[in-house]
Amino acid sequence: MLFNRGDTYLTLRPWFRIPESRQDDDNPHMERYYGYGELQLLQKIGDHTLTLMLRNNLRTSGNKGAVQLDWSFPLHKKLKGYIQYFNGYGESLVDYNHPTNRIGIGVMLTDWL
Numbered sequence: 001m002l003f004n005r006g007d008t009y010l011t012l013r014p015w016f017r018i019p020e021s022r023q024d025d026d027n028p029h030m031e032r033y034y035g036y037g038e039l040q041l042l043q044k045i046g047d048h049t050l051t052l053m054l055r056n057n058l059r060t061s062g063n064k065g066a067v068q069l070d071w072s073f074p075l076h077k078k079l080k081g082y083i084q085y086f087n088g089y090g091e092s093l094v095d096y097n098h099p100t101n102r103i104g105i106g107v108m109l110t111d112w113l
Helices: 030-034
Strands: 002-005 008-014 037-045 048-056 065-076 079-088 100-108
Antiparallel strands (some): 008 037, 065 079, 079 100
């Protein structure tokens, strides 16, 4: 679901994990770490874009989730710079049950919008 007002965008993406048998489950209890959905807020400020992503398992005990902050900014004509900060669980499916704290930088050929 996408909602917007002016240069502000809000996205809500819920999901459901299809249960597997214990013998076949490669990622047991994944929903405890990855959560049941994602909320993303994007704000355009001129040529800059700020994004906040939040994920949570919505549990009162053993609460886990993730937060990600992104900033894209102009470098040259259509080329954009990109800085990203991630903290939490579920950055990758391989390490979904290990907490990650990461900063990344890069270049974008196009912006989110």
